[in-house]
Amino acid sequence: xxxxxxxxxxxxxxxxxxxxxxxxxxxxxxxxxxxxxxxxxxxxxxxxxxxxxxxxxxxxxxxxxxxxxxxxxxxxxxxxxxxxxxxxxxxxxxxxxxxxxxxxxxxxxxxxxxxxxxxxxxxxxxxxxxxxxxxxxxxxxxxxxxxxxxxxxxxxxxxxxxxxxxxxxxxxxxxxxxxxxxxxxxxxxxxxxxxxxxxxxxx
Amino acid sequence: xxxxxxxxxxxxxxxxxxxxxxxxxxxxxxxxxxxxxxxxxxxxxxxxxxxxxxxxxxxxxxxxxxxxxxxxxxxxxxxxxxxxxxxxxxxxxxxxxxxxxxxxxxxxxxxxxxxxxxxxxxxxxxxxxxxxxxxxxxxxxxxxxxxxxxxxxxxxxxxxxxxxxxxxxxxxxxxxxxxxxxxxxxxxxxxxxxxxxxxxxxx
Numbered sequence: 108x109x110x111x112x113x114x115x116x117x118x119x120x121x122x123x124x125x126x127x128x129x130x131x132x133x134x135x136x137x138x139x140x141x142x143x144x145x146x147x148x149x150x151x152x153x154x155x156x157x158x159x160x161x162x163x164x165x166x167x168x169x170x171x172x173x174x175x176x177x178x179x180x181x182x183x184x185x186x187x188x189x190x191x192x193x194x195x196x197x198x199x200x201x202x203x204x205x206x207x208x209x210x211x212x213x214x215x216x217x218x219x220x221x222x223x224x225x226x227x228x229x230x231x232x233x234x235x236x237x238x239x240x241x242x243x244x245x246x247x248x249x250x251x252x253x254x255x256x257x258x259x260x261x262x263x264x265x266x267x268x269x270x271x272x273x274x275x276x277x278x279x280x281x282x283x284x285x286x287x288x289x290x291x292x293x294x295x296x297x298x299x300x301x302x303x304x305x306x307x308x309x310x
Numbered sequence: 311x312x313x314x315x316x317x318x319x320x321x322x323x324x325x326x327x328x329x330x331x332x333x334x335x336x337x338x339x340x341x342x343x344x345x346x347x348x349x350x351x352x353x354x355x356x357x358x359x360x361x362x363x364x365x366x367x368x369x370x371x372x373x374x375x376x377x378x379x380x381x382x383x384x385x386x387x388x389x390x391x392x393x394x395x396x397x398x399x400x401x402x403x404x405x406x407x408x409x410x411x412x413x414x415x416x417x418x419x420x421x422x423x424x425x426x427x428x429x430x431x432x433x434x435x436x437x438x439x440x441x442x443x444x445x446x447x448x449x450x451x452x453x454x455x456x457x458x459x460x461x462x463x464x465x466x467x468x469x470x471x472x473x474x475x476x477x478x479x480x481x482x483x484x485x486x487x488x489x490x491x492x493x494x495x496x497x498x499x500x501x502x503x504x505x506x507x508x509x510x511x512x513x
Contacts, residue, residue, distance in 0.1 A: 225496070231506050260506070268494045269503065281494050288491035291471045291484055293428070300472065303434050303463070 109200040110289055111192065111218050112136075114282065115211035116226030117259040118252065119237040121272045125226060126205040129279045133286070137195045139204045142168065145183035158188065175217055176210035187214065201286060208259040215265060222289050224282055225266035229273045312403040313492055314395065314421050315339075317485065318414035319429030320462040321455065322440040324475045328429060329408040332482045336489070340398045342407045345371065348386035361391065378420055379413035390417065404489060411462040418468060425492050427485055428469040432476045 114129075116122050130138055142158040144165050153159050160168070165184045168174050177186030187204055195202045204214060208225075215221050228234035238252045263269065270281045289295070317332075319325050333341055345361040347368050356362050363371070368387045371377050380389030390407055398405045407417060411428075418424050431437035441455045466472065473484045492498070 227503060227506075263496065266496050268491065269496045269499050270494055271503075281490055284487035284490035285494060287484055287487035288471065291473055291488060293466065293469050293472045296472050300430060300474075303430075 109137075109196040109198070109202060110286065111196060111214075111221040112201060112203045112224060112282075112286055112289075113211045113214055113221050114203060114205045114224050114226065115208045115266075116272070117208065117228065117234060117256040119234055119256065120226045120228050121237075121275070122205050122226055125272055125275055125278050125282070126203065128275050129203070129282055132279055133283055135201070136286070137200045137202045139187060139192050139195075139202050141185055141206070142174070142177075142188050143183060143185045145185075160184075176206065176213035178207060178210055186210075201290075208262045212262055212265045222285065223266040223268065224285060225263050225269045226278065227263075227269050227271045229271060231260075312340075312399045312401070312405060313489065314399060314417075314424040315404060315406045315427060315485075315489055315492075316414045316417055316424050317406060317408045317427050317429065318411050318469075319475070320411065320431065320437060320459040322437055322459065323429045323431050324440070324478070325408050325429055328475055328478055328481050328485070329406065331478050332406070332485055335482055336486055338404070339489070340403045340405045342390060342395050342398075342405050344388055344409070345377070345380075345391050346386060346388045348388075363387075379409065379416035381410060381413055389413075404493075411465045415465055415468045425488065426469040426471065427488060428466050428472045429481065430466075430472050430474045432474060434463075 114122060114126055126138075130136055140154060140156070140158055142160050142165065144160055144162045145157075147153065147157070147159050151157065162184065165177075165186070168186070168188065169177060173189050174186040175189045175192060177184055179185075185207075187206060187210065192202055192204070204211070206214070211223065215223055228237065234256055235253060238256065239249050244252075268285050270278050270285075272278045317325060317329055329341075333339055343357060343359070343361055345363050345368065347363055347365045348360075350356065350360070350362050354360065365387065368380075368389070371389070371391070372380060376392050377389040378392045378395060380387055382388075388410075390409060390413065395405055395407070407414070409417070414426065418426055431440065437459055438456060441459065442452050447455075471488050473481050473488075475481045
């Protein structure tokens with residue numbers, strides 16, 4: 108079985124950027140492509156950036172318990188297809204999900220062995236600056252986003268690891284280290300190594 | 311508090327070589343110098359390679375519970391002084407011990423939070439080759455060493471992580487990853503980060 112790594116953190120913390128950099132550094136890591144009902148943007152490819160679905164298709168997938176987690180956001184659905192994750196893990200490959208904090212908590216319920224990594228902003232002021240700096244949003248929009256970020260921060264307790272995104276390469280190195288370390292856990296030793304220990308006892 | 315990393319593994323697996331390479335890569339890691347009653351070899355410096363002690367001094371340290379673990383080997387004592395480890399950890403620095411398998415298990419009893427890393431030979435045959443290849447030992451000596459190695463392998467179950475020493479740099483990278491990952495565990499988050507999460511909830 109491969110490992111399921113869930114990378115999450117408050118909106119605006121830079122999950123997407125860190126995940127992209129990490130995948131470049133660890134090309135062996137399989138990225139779980141999300142499904143969405145929103146329209147493709149120019150340049151986006153079905154099956155690469157997202158699996159683009161109609162609302163009807165998406166609702167059917169939910170009904171068939173084919174979504175590990177999903178959420179509605181500004182009128183569109185976003186979710187993680189279950190079968191791709193399960194099949195890739197069964198093939199012994201490590202899978203990374205880069206998803207919102209609440210969806211991540213749902214994934215952990217379904218995969219208790221998932222490695223949960225929470226990406227932290229360097230400071231709450233920094234997170235505020237990133238949220239505010241995204242565009243020319245109204246104060247109401249900014250306040251709503253800050254409330255959401257605060258709720259998201261409060262879910263930190265569901266996570267195994269916390270990595271500060273102060274510098275992309277440093278954050279990447281830490282997440283890479285977490286994945287390597289988890290693969291070295293004694294209880295995950297491949298059978299032939301345990302056989303070696305058993306053979307040694309008999310020798 | 312710093313982390314206590316215990317690097318161990320069967321005799322002949324290459325603990326010393328890997329530990330030296332790791333310290334070059336992670337100079338911030340504090341190495342716990344062992345105490346011994348054996349004579350210094352040419353070039354060995356007191357306090358760098360070992361703390362050289364008389365047998366009388368060593369026995370007094372044991373009596374004063376100043377040894378985290380110790381063992382007698384070919385008529386000489388070897389051990390890990392407690393106060394240096396405790397003081398360095400209290401100063402917030404990570405400490406690495408490179409010690410024998412049974413001593414390591416004793417350290418874990420005294421420091422349940424210790425991160426236990428077991429260095430594995432690429433195969434049992436490879437370990438045999440390393441033990442045999444050390445010199446022109448008799449078959450009796452080799453058999454005794456193989457029995458010891460087998461007993462040592464059987465203590466693997468006391469360890470948190472297992473790293474195969476198939477290639478020094480690769481093994482080093484894995485141990486470095488384990489140390490970085492353990493420092494990222496959520497329960498080890500520094501207080502000011504937990505305050506950030508709490509502040510976020512109130513905001």
